[in-house]
Amino acid sequence: MGMYWSVGTVLLLLAITAPVALAFGFGGAAAARSHFLPLRWIGKAYISVVRGIPDIAFFLFFVIALDQAFEYIRHRIKCPDWDEPIRQGSDFVVCTAAKLPQGNAPQWVHETYGFVLAVLTFAIVFGAFAANVMYGAMQAVPKGQLETAESYGMSRRQTFRRILVPQMWVYALPGLSNLWMVLIKATPLLFLLGVEDIVYWARELGSFKSPRFTDYPHAEWRMWYFLALLVFYLCFTKLSEIVLAKIMARLTHGQATAAGEAQRRAQA
Amino acid sequence: MTCWETITAYGLRSIGIGEQLLPRSDFTLCQQFTLIGSGMIWNIYFGVFALVLGFFLATAVAMGKASKSFWLRKPSEWFIFAFRGSPLFIQFFFAYFLFLSLKGQFPFFTPLTSAAYGALFVLFLNTAAYTGEIFYGALQSIPKGDIEAADAYGLSGFTRFRRVIWPTMLRLAWPAYTNEAIFLFHATTLAFFGGFPILKQRGDALYYANYFADKTFNPFVPYPILAGYFILLTLVVIGLFGLVNTRLNRHLPQERHKKLRIKPQVIR
Numbered sequence: 001m002g003m004y005w006s007v008g009t010v011l012l013l014l015a016i017t018a019p020v021a022l023a024f025g026f027g028g029a030a031a032a033r034s035h036f037l038p039l040r041w042i043g044k045a046y047i048s049v050v051r052g053i054p055d056i057a058f059f060l061f062f063v064i065a066l067d068q069a070f071e072y073i074r075h076r077i078k079c080p081d082w083d084e085p086i087r088q089g090s091d092f093v094v095c096t097a098a099k100l101p102q103g104n105a106p107q108w109v110h111e112t113y114g115f116v117l118a119v120l121t122f123a124i125v126f127g128a129f130a131a132n133v134m135y136g137a138m139q140a141v142p143k144g145q146l147e148t149a150e151s152y153g154m155s156r157r158q159t160f161r162r163i164l165v166p167q168m169w170v171y172a173l174p175g176l177s178n179l180w181m182v183l184i185k186a187t188p189l190l191f192l193l194g195v196e197d198i199v200y201w202a203r204e205l206g207s208f209k210s211p212r213f214t215d216y217p218h219a220e221w222r223m224w225y226f227l228a229l230l231v232f233y234l235c236f237t238k239l240s241e242i243v244l245a246k247i248m249a250r251l252t253h254g255q256a257t258a259a260g261e262a263q264r265r266a267q268a
Numbered sequence: 269m270t271c272w273e274t275i276t277a278y279g280l281r282s283i284g285i286g287e288q289l290l291p292r293s294d295f296t297l298c299q300q301f302t303l304i305g306s307g308m309i310w311n312i313y314f315g316v317f318a319l320v321l322g323f324f325l326a327t328a329v330a331m332g333k334a335s336k337s338f339w340l341r342k343p344s345e346w347f348i349f350a351f352r353g354s355p356l357f358i359q360f361f362f363a364y365f366l367f368l369s370l371k372g373q374f375p376f377f378t379p380l381t382s383a384a385y386g387a388l389f390v391l392f393l394n395t396a397a398y399t400g401e402i403f404y405g406a407l408q409s410i411p412k413g414d415i416e417a418a419d420a421y422g423l424s425g426f427t428r429f430r431r432v433i434w435p436t437m438l439r440l441a442w443p444a445y446t447n448e449a450i451f452l453f454h455a456t457t458l459a460f461f462g463g464f465p466i467l468k469q470r471g472d473a474l475y476y477a478n479y480f481a482d483k484t485f486n487p488f489v490p491y492p493i494l495a496g497y498f499i500l501l502t503l504v505v506i507g508l509f510g511l512v513n514t515r516l517n518r519h520l521p522q523e524r525h526k527k528l529r530i531k532p533q534v535i536r
Binding site for chain 1: 342348349353354356357358359361362365366370378454455457458461474477478481484487488491494495498499501
């Protein structure tokens with residue numbers, strides 16, 4: 001049964017990660033456009049650092065790093081009078097009260113904690129990609145629109161909220177839909193983060209015994225399992241393509257772009 | 269052990285030359301730099317060979333997808349869809365188990381069950397599909413006048429392709445192709461994390477970085493080292509592709525001669 005649940009895990013991860021990553025991306029893009037210099041540096045560094053390095057390295061890095069960061073913060077709060085160093089040789093030692101999750105916590109807490117870490121990791125990495133896309137989209141909104149808003153006496157904040165943000169989506173959507181595809185295709189990496197996803201089950205079920213020494217009643221089945229996964233992902237991306245094309249058509253409606261103009265002509 | 273001795277002992281460890289026993293405790297910075305750098309040999313090997321081989325297949329696939337013949341177009345479209353629509357990670361797993369089960373019947377497939385050939389083969393097909401789509405897009409945007417001019421000069425068939433269509437296609441596709449190359453190098457880190465086995469701890473850069481992070485429980489040293497290596501590799505790729513770009517555009521007037529601007533968008 002666990003195997004079928006794992007498909008749900010993947011879908012749940014997608015459903016949670018996508019909005020969180022979008023929020024991270026929005027924050028990153030807004031920071032990179034900020035007039036406050038340090039904030040702009042942070043935004044730009046976030047975008048370029050995460051993008052220049054293989055994402056899988058980030059997945060492996062953040063899971064440990066986030067875990068240790070949380071435990072360290074809790075450690076500072078809960079045990080202020082602890083005098084031993086945190087790093088003792090190859091060990092990372094915090095007081096027992098700061099352990100996450102607590103040693104006596106039930107199994108589902110451990111699993112949920114792992115899942116939350118995975119979601120955060122995905123959101124940080126894909127947030128950077130999304131920030132890149134949205135930064136470009138904000139730049140792509142015609143200057144005339146922003147200048148008109150200014151000439152109407154709107155403040156910077158008003159211009160941002162009323163003019164820039166509603167118009168940027170049509171420019172951001174091609175990049176974001178590309179990103180959604182990338183996100184779907186990154187979900188198998190979940191199993192590297194220790195979450196029981198669909199890839200995990202293939203390995204788990206296949207490795208009851210060393211495959212070399214067992215006589216399977218059937219032929220090597222993991223090939224077919226992965227073939228099924230391939231087909232699953234193919235269908236999923238195809239479906240997303242169709243849905244995203246619909247959204248794009250709707251967003252284009254009434255926009256000052258070539259596609260919007262073509263739509264207007266077709267209706268007229 | 270001095271740093272120089274470490275380099276001579278572990279510099280080629282990833283391809284099985286030098287000291288076999290990996291360090292187990294008291295890791296020095298030098299050891300981490302050397303071993304992770306040694307692992308980069310694999311990443312460069314996968315990336316370079318997949319790119320060079322994939323380039324030719326991609327040209328063929330792009331021509332196939334743009335062709336009028338049904339029997340050329342459909343297979344090319346399906347090839348591109350299958351490899352772009354599914355996660356590379358699953359492709360690795362599937363290919364590994366496919367080769368494993370084929371090996372039993374045809375000894376011909378034995379080398380393909382090793383990472384050195386099997387993973388390279390998958391990466392080759394994968395990059396051919398992605399590049400094929402880029403080239404196809406470029407083929408579609410070749411200026412109509414160029415082809416008409418070629419017709420007017422009496423060029424046809426293969427001559428027209430070699431002297432007009434192909435160079436123009438490359439010129440148009442080059443910025444996107446540079447992106448693809450960068451992401452292909454990033455994707456090479458997946459090779460050893462997908463099904464393909466690691467023999468005698470001869471892994472790629474990410475494998476060693478992961479090894480150190482697991483042993484020291486401190487991700488803040490090995491992963492930044494890995495990141496540094498990848499940023500260097502990316503800069504080299506951008507430099508080399510920039511040279512080719514200059515050559516492709518050498519006939520254009522110099523002041524209009526745009527420098528290759530790399531804006532890595534996500535492709536995978």
